Amino acid sequence: MLKKKNLIFVGAPGAGKGTFSAMLLEDHPMAHISTGDLLRDEVKRDTKLGREAAGLMKEGKLVPDEIIAGMVRDRLAQPDCENGFILDGFPRTIRQAELLEEALSSLGKSLDRVVYFKVDDDTILKRLTARLNCKKCGKIYNKLFMPPTVEGVCDVCGDTLYQRPDDSLETAKARLEVFYKQTSPLIDYYRDRGLLFEISELDKDKICAALTAELE
Ligand code: AMP
Numbered sequence: 001m002l003k004k005k006n007l008i009f010v011g012a013p014g015a016g017k018g019t020f021s022a023m024l025l026e027d028h029p030m031a032h033i034s035t036g037d038l039l040r041d042e043v044k045r046d047t048k049l050g051r052e053a054a055g056l057m058k059e060g061k062l063v064p065d066e067i068i069a070g071m072v073r074d075r076l077a078q079p080d081c082e083n084g085f086i087l088d089g090f091p092r093t094i095r096q097a098e099l100l101e102e103a104l105s106s107l108g109k110s111l112d113r114v115v116y117f118k119v120d121d122d123t124i125l126k127r128l129t130a131r132l133n134c135k136k137c138g139k140i141y142n143k144l145f146m147p148p149t150v151e152g153v154c155d156v157c158g159d160t161l162y163q164r165p166d167d168s169l170e171t172a173k174a175r176l177e178v179f180y181k182q183t184s185p186l187i188d189y190y191r192d193r194g195l196l197f198e199i200s201e202l203d204k205d206k207i208c209a210a211l212t213a214e215l216e
Pocket of ligand 1: 036056096
């Protein structure tokens with residue numbers, strides 16, 4: 001059982017938030033709230049929000065704070081969040097962090113830890129542009145570092161793998177810039193609140209060990 005289970009994962013796109021969420025969830029049932037996944041689902045279902053978000057996502061820009069925070073607030077109110085949650089990719093601005101604080105306190109919840117995955121820019125760009133995702137089960141692969149057994153096919157469910165349109169080199173660079181300008185101030189914000197746990201390892205097993213030791 002994890003002692004610390006209301007979590008935020010923060011880091012540049014491709015830093016490992018999704019990969020290590022999946023790893024933690026294998027042994028610890030808790031809600032995984034990826035705002036990127038929620039938005040991609042809205043786009044797929046062609047909802048009003050999805051149509052508004054699609055253009056911004058394509059350019060690597062952020063969806064407005066109030067919209068995304070409302071979406072997360074509704075998700076946090078669902079019963080599966082009682083066992084704990086990982087917020088993956090939210091908050092991404094100080095304003096979102098403030099809205100999250102309001103939402104959590106109105107739900108009688110609080111944060112236990114903010115895990116910051118610190119990865120250098122070269123590695124980020126290499127990882128993003130080689131990333132592959134399974135459309136059906138969401139498993140994340142990487143052509144260079146974590147390839148599937150059969151090229152283009154998901155090991156878990158056999159579906160076809162695809163590259164996210166915003167993982168092109170041009171959009172990946174734009175997203176990295178957005179991270180430094182708008183999201184990285186959150187690192188000091190949470191450090192000042194005594195909530196930050198920083199991991200600057202790149203080795204997968206070492207990251208898993210550090211993460212589990214910190215949260216157990
Ligand atoms: P991700 O899958 O987390 O890399 O998110 C993909 C895209 O969705 C981002 O580049 C943004 O356009 C949008 N997005 C995801 N999370 C947020 C957020 N917390 N605030 C604003 N936009 C977001």
